[in-house]
Amino acid sequence: xxxxxxxxxxxxxxxxxxxxxxxxxxxxxxxxxxxxxxxxxxxxxxxxxxxxxxxxxxxxxxxxxxxxxxxxxxxxxxxxxxxxxxxxxxxxxxxxxxxxxxxxxxxxxxxxxxxxxxxxxxxxxxxxxxxxxxxxxxxxxxxxxxxxxxxxxxxxxxxxxxxxxxxxxxxxxxxxxx
Numbered sequence: 738x739x740x741x742x743x744x745x746x747x748x749x750x751x752x753x754x755x756x757x758x759x760x761x762x763x764x765x766x767x768x769x770x771x772x773x774x775x776x777x778x779x780x781x782x783x784x785x786x787x788x789x790x791x792x793x794x795x796x797x798x799x800x801x802x803x804x805x806x807x808x809x810x811x812x813x814x815x816x817x818x819x820x821x822x823x824x825x826x827x828x829x830x831x832x833x834x835x836x837x838x839x840x841x842x843x844x845x846x847x848x849x850x851x852x853x854x855x856x857x858x859x860x861x862x863x864x865x866x867x868x869x870x871x872x873x874x875x876x877x878x879x880x881x882x883x884x885x886x887x888x889x890x891x892x893x894x895x896x897x898x899x900x901x902x903x904x905x906x907x908x909x910x911x912x913x914x915x
Contacts, residue, residue, distance in 0.1 A: 744891060744901075744908035748883060753893060753906065756882050757785070760863065761792025763880065764833065772796050773831040774857075778848065779803040779821065780902070781837035784894035785865045785882075789835060800825040802848060817844050819851065832857040833880075837894050838866040840887075842874035849876060866890065866907070 748756075764773075775797050777786035790799060803821035832852060839845055845862065852860055863880035871887060891897050892904030901910070 743911040745911060746906050746908045747885070747888065747890065748893075748907040750905040753882075754788075757788045757865075758792050760880050760882060761789050762794075764789075764863070765792075765794040768795055768797075768831060768833075770795075771831045772798070773833050774798045774800060774825055774827050775833050775835060776800050776802060776823065776827075776852070777835045778837075781894045781896070782835050782865075784902070785837055786835045789863070798825050798830075800827075804844065804848070817847060819848075823855070827852065827855045827857045829856065829858050831859045833861050833863050836862065836864040838868070838885075838890065839864045839876065839878065840868045840871040842872050842876040845876050846874040865893070 772795070775786060775790055777783065777799070779801050780803075786799070790797060800823050801821060802819060802823065804817045805820045806817055834845075834848065834852060836845060839862075849860065849862070861879040862876060864878055865882040867878060867881045867884050868887060869884065888909040889897070890907050891901035891910050892907045894902050895907070896902045897910050901908075
């Protein structure tokens with residue numbers, strides 16, 4: 738039987754719900770009349786983008802990107818590849834890329850350049866969690882849920898070894914080595 742890791746709740750389900758509502762209201766205001774394309778990076782951003790788009794009062798298209806790490810590379814190196822690309826044409830469209838967490842900015846920088854190559858009318862970043870202390874690449878984040886430290890977080894789509902995504906809150910996993 739597998740041992741469960743200990744965790745401490747950092748952001749409650751109610752806090753998440755309230756903050757996601759606030760971000761959705763701001764995006765609806767900022768993009769009034771623009772019909773943006775919301776792009777989420779799978780799998781971690783799935784819960785956030787689902788809840789966020791339900792809070793929008795404007796029409797929006799939704800699409801997903803999926804990324805993977807090349808064999809032998811680590812997530813800290815930023816060497817990633819796109820395993821699922823866009824299906825919606827974003828040329829000339831207003832685009833909001835939604836992330837679960839931004840740490841170093843290496844992966845996000847790569848994805849940002851990829852999306853810019855499609856020549857959108859505008860491209861903005863929305864992240865639920867931001868850790869600016871680990872940032873290696875300066876990425877302009879327009880919408881931010883919470884600023885965090887270097888805690889290893891799980892829940893609300895974020896995982897540890899593919900577990901814990903289902904938790905309705907965000908927690909710090911205590912007994913894990915990164």
